[in-house]
Amino acid sequence: MVTRDQVLDALRDVEDPELHKSIVELDMVRDIGIQDGRIKVDALLTISGCPLRETIVESIRTKVGAIPGVHEVEVNLGVMSQDQRQALIGKLHGGQASPRGRSSFLTPETPTRIIAVASGKGGVGKSTVTVNIAAAIAQRGHKVGIIDADVYGFSIPKMLGVHGRPTLIDQMIIPLEAHGIRVISIGFLLPDEDQAVIWRGPMLHKTLTTFIGEVHWGEDLEYLLLDLPPGTGDVSLTIAQTLPQSYMLLVTTPQEAAAQVARRAAKMAEKVNMEVIGVIENMSYYRPAPDASAVYIFGQGGGAALAKELEVPLLAQIPLDTPIREGSDQGIPVVLSAPDSPAAKAFRQAADLLLAALPVPARG
Ligand SMILES: Nc1ncnc2c1ncn2[C@@H]1O[C@H](COP(=O)(O)OP(=O)(O)O)[C@@H](O)[C@H]1O
Ligand SMILES: [Mg+2]
Structure with missing residues (x-):
């Protein structure tokens, strides 16, 4: 039996190719459906014109597909609302999206x-x-x-x-x-x-x-x-x-x-x-x-x-x-x-x- 945690763990390895961060960390994963070996992943992109959507879909399919017992992966992509995007940007600034608590922007405190x-x-x-x-x-x-x-x-x-x-x-x-x-x-x-x-x-x-x-x-x-x-x-x-x-x-x-x-x-x-x-x-x-x-x-x-x-x-x-x-x-x-x-x-x-x-x- 495939568990939700297994799917989440697999998704942690999927990075947003532009933000270089896990889609789980970025709160892009909105829903996970599990029915025997069939997995459904609903995720939100930052913008509708996201040029890298195919890369993300492929990456989700590959990572989730590699879990033992999974034989089908369905990916549904939506787009964040303005509020969700603003919340994400705020997080990236505050560094809370990162377990290391760092900002993704250059600040006077940046270790860069x-x-x-x-x-x-x-x-x-x-x-x-x-x-x-x-x-x-x-x-x-x-x-x-x-x-x-x-x-x-x-x-x-x-x-x-x-x-x-x-x-x-x-x-x-x-x-x-x-x-x-x-x-x-x-x-x-x-x-x-x-x-x-x-x-x-x-x-x-x-x-x-x-x-x-x-x-x-x-x-x-x-x-x-x-x-x-x-x-x-x-x-x-x-x-x-x-x-x-x-x-x-x-x-x-x-x-x-x-x-x-x-x-x-x-x-x-x-x-x-x-x-x-x-x-x-x-x-x-x-x-x-x-x-x-x-x-x-x-x-x-x-x-x-x-x-x-x-x-x-x-x-x-x-x-x-x-x-x-x-x-x-x-x-x-x-x-x-x-x-x-x-x-x-x-x-x-x-x-x-x-x-x-x-x-x-x-x-x-
Ligand atoms: N060591 C070098 N040998 C040959 N050409 C160079 C060398 N250093 C710079 N150039 C060339 O000189 C020109 C000016 O260099 P550039 O880096 O644009 O200077 P700056 O940014 O200081 O104005 C460029 O065309 C560059 O390719
Ligand atoms: Mg120059």
């Missing part, structure tokens, strides 16, 4: 490690570093996300080859996913991706706080990288206020002038009490052939000097390398597209040293 990637000026490879470090972290089996906070010059969607609109469950935004990285960018929300953003300060602040507070990052998210706009100012302040536990990772090129402007970003970090966790020097050298000696196109020593001055580690020196540029143009970070290249190795080294420098996120 937050790393703001900053540079003094544009074009030094800040976005390239962000996607490659994230890809390397994901490769190590960690849950990682990116907030593209460079609202005016966003490039993360293209670099990760991810396009489309995030699912909205009322006011809650589900991040898109690419190469195992959860991503949100203003590029996903504009009517046309090539559109110029002409928002002013307050809207920038609002967009960023929305990306932090209204995106369902998931309580299992271990690391979050923020691709900051070049320069300093407003955005660092917003981040420091909303996520006071953030660290700053500085990206610079080797020449003294670039390191000098990166210093300003470091000063800003200090002002808002953000700890600089390390420096990555990009475009450090170029090797025309694998056995050729290095050519220092942008000079030498800027990254090391900056790291020494700030008393933080120089996490890596990334070479100038064609696969890096090709990878970002094709939407595949070089860490994944050319994993054996010197550039990919340098990025993996940087990611490993970064993870080692950060306190280990508490896991449930």
